[in-house]
Amino acid sequence: MMQALIGYIRGIGRRTVDRVWRMGVAARFFLLVLLHSGTSFRRFHLIIREIFTAGVLSLIIILVSGLFVGMVLGLQGYETLQTYGAEESLGVLVSLSLVRELGPVVAALLFASRAGSAITAEIGLMKATEQIAAMEMMAVDPIARVVAPRFWGAVISMPLLAALFSAMGVLGGYLVGVVLIGVDAGSFWSQMQAAVDFKEDIINGVIKSVVFGIAVTIIALFEGYDAPPTAEGVSRATTRTVVTSSLAILGLDFILTAFMFRGV
């Protein structure tokens, strides 16, 4: 009885220590990536390639999701606003929800499952098939050649994707609110222009998506680089990327929102 309890507590302790240890390793990995970023900026075509695979190839899912989220916002927002006779404010509701919250958060969640998982799987497989080891044997540092360009490609893509998501969302809100339901187009746009502040809303939204981009990408890269070099190891790492980065996005979003819009 006593023995089992001690064993249980030991288990908790060991798992905690393991987690903290891994966090430390991940932080060190992050520093290494930053240190080795110089090469990738001098050879910018490496980053362009990764912007294509992480950013451009995620466009479809981001654009379509943005459109639908905006259309749903239009419908739901209209229902609620109408009871207060404030349906002219639909543009404000749609755009603020998107620019402040849904754009950065949902785009980052989609990015984590579309691009993040791909990054983890690719790097994990490169490791499993000894491509990383081969690169090291050729005196080329894989952090500089493989990891850093992917990091910057994804981090640059993320805010652009979030902006496109919000833009498509506004379009979706317009289609449903103005074209379909018949809210006055003039007040839809003019109220939106008056209410959305560039610094308060847009810049803060961009900051959020940059932070999410960094978090998702470093998690994805680290999971891939740290994955056991087997099929099972890579598949687990891919799952962990999606789970961990989703949680990280939501947690970071709460913290950032508290600082930005409440002035805590």
Place this chain on the structure above:
Amino acid sequence: MSDNLIEIRDLSFTYGQRLVLKGINLTARRGQVIAIMGNSGCGKTTLLRLIGGAMKPTSGSLKVDGIEMGRIDQDALYQLRRRMGMLFQFGALFTDMSVFDNVAFQLREHTDLPESMIRDLVFMKLNAVGLRGAHDLMPSELSGGMSRRVALARSIALDPMLILYDEPFAGLDPISLGVTGNLIRRLTDTLGMTSIVVTHDVQESLKMVDYVYFVSEGVIEAEGTPAEIKASQLPYVHQFVHGEENGPVPFHYPAPDYAADLGLAA
């Protein structure tokens, strides 16, 4: 400059708790082709990785070009590796690049050669392994043997002083096998390289190497020139050269009694 490119003295290596190599002594003179043979799992790949500096010896000394690999720092190691090529057991081609870009990889990373010259060099290396025509294929479009030949071309791209080959003959048809054997010999002779070849192919390697080491269970069981090996009466060497099941080399990984595992024991 010492005559010996590689000098290994009393080298031991453990993976975790497991002693994989014990008391290895091995010397490779410049310009030699050395073969390392031994049964599967005896530690050949591990030995190559140690020479390449991917891992550090647990004890003993391992010198490459006079540099002690146990104490080398990262910069010096990368400097040394520019003069080293390694052919991985499973090729390890970069799957996101074409055959051409794979072979050009090191030239682009480590030299400032113009693209036209890189092109000529890559075609020369690919021609040497008979795959110039395959330059625009992706690694996924190659057979196992072709991948290995591309990997061979890639590992000689910078004309290194030392090449480590991990089973270059596995999966090759008899023609490519002979050509690859000759190629290794010719590269070594004309470019003054040194080659360490891990192989199971006794007949092919006895034709082209200068010296053979037999590894068994992590120790060097026998060594000698091909002529000495062929004439050897040692049971171990005899079993290996003639591919017999019964002899000092166990075919089985250490295991409990077979009958007991099948549940037949009383």
